[in-house]
Amino acid sequence: MGSLDAKPAAETQEVSIKDQAQLWNIIYGFADSLVLRCAVEIGIADIIKNNDGAITLAQLASKLPVPNVSSDYLYRMVRYLVHLNILEQETCNGGVEKVYSLKPVGTLLLRDAERSMVPMILGMTQKDFMVSWHFMKEGLGSGSTTAFEKGMGIDIWKYLEGNPDQSQLFNEGMAGETRLLTKSLIEDCRDTFQGLDSLVDIGGGNGTTIKAIHEAFPHIKCTLYDLPHVVANSHDLPNIEKVPGDMFKSVPSAQAILLKLILHDWTDDECVNILKKCREAIPKETGKVIIVDVALEEESNHELTKTRLILDIDMLVNTGGRERTADDWENLLKRAGFRSHRIRPIRAIQSVIEAFP
Numbered sequence: 218m219g220s221l222d223a224k225p226a227a228e229t230q231e232v233s234i235k236d237q238a239q240l241w242n243i244i245y246g247f248a249d250s251l252v253l254r255c256a257v258e259i260g261i262a263d264i265i266k267n268n269d270g271a272i273t274l275a276q277l278a279s280k281l282p283v284p285n286v287s288s289d290y291l292y293r294m295v296r297y298l299v300h301l302n303i304l305e306q307e308t309c310n311g312g313v314e315k316v317y318s319l320k321p322v323g324t325l326l327l328r329d330a331e332r333s334m335v336p337m338i339l340g341m342t343q344k345d346f347m348v349s350w351h352f353m354k355e356g357l358g359s360g361s362t363t364a365f366e367k368g369m370g371i372d373i374w375k376y377l378e379g380n381p382d383q384s385q386l387f388n389e390g391m392a393g394e395t396r397l398l399t400k401s402l403i404e405d406c407r408d409t410f411q412g413l414d415s416l417v418d419i420g421g422g423n424g425t426t427i428k429a430i431h432e433a434f435p436h437i438k439c440t441l442y443d444l445p446h447v448v449a450n451s452h453d454l455p456n457i458e459k460v461p462g463d464m465f466k467s468v469p470s471a472q473a474i475l476l477k478l479i480l481h482d483w484t485d486d487e488c489v490n491i492l493k494k495c496r497e498a499i500p501k502e503t504g505k506v507i508i509v510d511v512a513l514e515e516e517s518n519h520e521l522t523k524t525r526l527i528l529d530i531d532m533l534v535n536t537g538g539r540e541r542t543a544d545d546w547e548n549l550l551k552r553a554g555f556r557s558h559r560i561r562p563i564r565a566i567q568s569v570i571e572a573f574p
């Protein structure tokens with residue numbers, strides 16, 4: 218008898234309270250996102266920081282930008298944030314009063330912190346960006362149309378082009394979210410950049426990444442390349458050339474090309490198209506394409522696997538792209554005509570994939 222036959226019928230298997238609770242947690246997963254959004258909207262993290270790092274509920278209520286705060290409502294929100302490991306709760310005055318401070322994750326909710334995730338939280342949880350998740354079923358049978366397009370009637374890049382405020386939030390969100398990633402990229406892959414004389418960051422957003430690379434390696438001639446409306450609103454970038462354009466039409470020439478969080482937005486055929494253009498834009502002997510994207514290990518129990526799989530679903534729903542396994546990368550790079558490549562893990566959710574023409 219095969220092992221499949223050995224299993225009892227599914228409906229006769231024991232189901233525990235724990236199983237049921239697990240499903241409740243999944244059903245209400247959106248509560249985590251939206252309690253977080255509310256915490257950001259009312260600025261809890263900054264209020265705590267500006268109160269010397271610790272605050273009582275009454276103090277917090279008095280500093281919120283909301284009239285007549287209900288202390289019961291606020292307490293229950295704060296209690297949930299403690300449970301989410303965002304706030305720390307301690308007691309003082311002989312255990313009578315509770316005092317709240319920021320856990321390390323909570324510091325990512327500070328508005329002006331270098332690695333703030335506030336724009337990303339506000340961007341990803343705003344109503345327009347949640348519509349696509351309700352169109353997953355329609356996306357399933359759609360061929361080339363994403364759930365985002367099904368829900369919003371327009372693809373994500375056109376939507377951002379027509380909504381400057383959302384576009385700015387998205388670009389700031391990407392920049393904030395990837396500051397830690399860029400730090401790991403620079404620190405863990407110094408040898409990748411050290412010998413380069415020129416580098417183009419394709420789809421470089423508001424220029425945060427290329428600016429950091431230029432600061433770490435000032436000898437490299439750096440270029441930011443992105444869609445015209447994105448380049449027009451990018452940071453002031455001394456000594457960095459800005460080139461507006463469409464990577465599906467052409468890419469500027471350089472010794473190396475950086476594709477950071479780009480290929481996961483596109484289908485395999487679209488990636489092959491982009492990668493072929495990149496291969497033609499770099500020198501055959503000394504050139505390379507530096508890809509920064511997830512290298513998915515589907516079977517792994519690694520602590521970051523869930524995050525990587527969530528990002529894959531995000532790509533599935535919103536951009537039509539995907540997160541890729543080592544085999545997927547190998548196939549893609551072979552199809553685009555690259556001679557060899559190596560995947561380098563860094564201290565990040567993503568890895569670095571160096572591809573040689």
Ligand SMILES: C[S@@+](CC[C@H](N)C(=O)[O-])C[C@H]1O[C@@H](n2cnc3c(N)ncnc32)[C@H](O)[C@@H]1O
Pocket residue numbers: 374391392395419420421422423426442443444447462463464465476477478479482
């Ligand atoms: C997910 S963001 C990544 C931004 C940045 N590389 C980073 O790591 O934060 C994708 C970027 O690709 C850009 N993009 C989308 N379509 C493009 C195109 N056809 N040509 C050039 N850039 C494009 C977007 O404007 C956006 O800045």
